[in-house]
Amino acid sequence: MKNVKSRVLAGTALTGALALALTACGSDAVKQDETPDATGSATAPESSESAAAGSIAGAGASSQEKAMGGWIATLASVAPDLTVTYEAVGSGGGREQFLSGGVQFAGTDAPLKEEELTAAADRCYGGEALELPLYISPIAVVYNLPGVDAEHINMSGELIAKIFNGDIKNWNDPAIAAENEGVELPDLAIIPVNRSDESGTTENFTEYLAAASNGAWTHEASGDWPISGTQSGNGTSGLIDTVTGAEGAIGYADASRAGDLGTVALKVGESYVPFSAEAAAKVVDASPRAADATDKRLVVELDRTTTEAGAYPLVLISYSVACSVYETSEDATNVKAFLNYVASTEGQTVASAADVAGSAPISDALRTEVVAAINSITSK
CATH class of the missing domain: 3.40.190.10 (Periplasmic binding protein-like II)
Incomplete structure (x- = not known):
């Protein structure tokens, strides 16, 4: 499977394609000395994000592969010293690697199962798994x-x-x-x-x-x-x-x-x-949350039988899965920095560019909830 690295994806071909997406961001583009707030706007960074450095690894849904390539290649706008890799092994493989501690985050096109939520308490050092709907695509x-x-x-x-x-x-x-x-x-x-x-x-x-x-x-x-x-x-x-x-x-x-x-x-x-x-x-905006959703597990119960004009009910929500508690402050800082970028207006614009992934950007209301969950991440 592909192992996507930021230094590789920053090459000429992808950079040229992403330049169009970033130009479209206009005044919403996030500068290196800024970080997105809950609405995706640029504000002064928190110390944890400005300190992001080193590397983290993710694995999971192949549906996210193109978007991940875009996010990783443009991450330097907020975290120039952070390297992220993502292996597109499929949702099941990503969840397995995350729960075994092999990667710091996962991508999955299906929410965690009950037994996986239980296993996450051990993997996350007594904390819990975050499930963040950051990639929405038909x-x-x-x-x-x-x-x-x-x-x-x-x-x-x-x-x-x-x-x-x-x-x-x-x-x-x-x-x-x-x-x-x-x-x-x-x-x-x-x-x-x-x-x-x-x-x-x-x-x-x-x-x-x-x-x-x-x-x-x-x-x-x-x-x-x-x-x-x-x-x-x-x-x-x-x-x-x-x-x-x-x-x-x-x-x-x-x-x-x-x-x-x-x-x-x-x-x-x-x-x-x-x-x-x-x-x-x-469809996503018209669908309710799952019965067991929380302020950290933002799982959506999609309405597959909608008759709303112009809606397309065969939709995939791919969740970014992370821990609420990490073993080290470095992992906590780096995961927060990356996921905050993915959730930002710039990050969602990169993924929604037709020449990258063409996904649907999350709404401002959903972004507020997602960023609050991300910013709750800490270390033991």
Whole structure:
């Protein structure tokens, strides 16, 4: 898997791409002698952030990989002496490495499970795990149909479930044609492709299918694909490679990785909505917090069956997981500095740039809660 280092990613190609994103920040850009406050504005730094130096490591969700590259490459604006690495091993692998003490933070597309929250008390020296929704992105249903002349193929949740169940096997099936009047669909076998590794993207996708398919999806939401004998790919890159390499294939991935593949417009109410950062943000803002959320665990219960106009309910919230208590003051200082940058207006603008990850920036109200949780981090 990729091991992304700030010194490497600051190279010419990525720097050129990120320059456009940072220019868009305008007066909101954070100078080196400043740090973002709860609204993302620049203020005088706290001593802990100005002292950030050394290195920290993270691991986890491959959905965050592009955004992490952008955050790491531009981190010097607030912490020039801090080096951050991130290994995109998947959500499950990231949680395992974090709980074993192998990394200081993790990225996960699914909240921590009950047993993981219990394990976090030991890993965090009697403290607890923070779960911060810092990466919000639509999940694209991607397909490889180069001969189809349509901006998007329309699909309801029920139709998608039947395709991934194997109940609908051909692209010119009458059920697909009924939702795509005027589109010439090929007489071509459908090849559903899923993730082979435990994946938060899979958990979000199957959660959507369970909620929005009118009972067509009979499996529980899970990070492990529930059907055996399927075509699959390891990680986001592996799935995209598999879909790209097989005409007729269909899969699901963080929208930042859709590339030149076709993408599905989801049925919401009586309309079909293609993915966008704005459509993803609408769902997050309209969704309640999870029943067990706290002021440090800002977990959102996504409304997958919304009928709100312009909303895209197949959304992934990828959480940054950290400890409320670290063994050393150096780790506490460095994690706070990095996560405060990620949460800042500048950090969220970097990630939302179309040539980086195209994610949806968090709202000012959510940023206030996130920064309060980050600033509670301490050492034993």
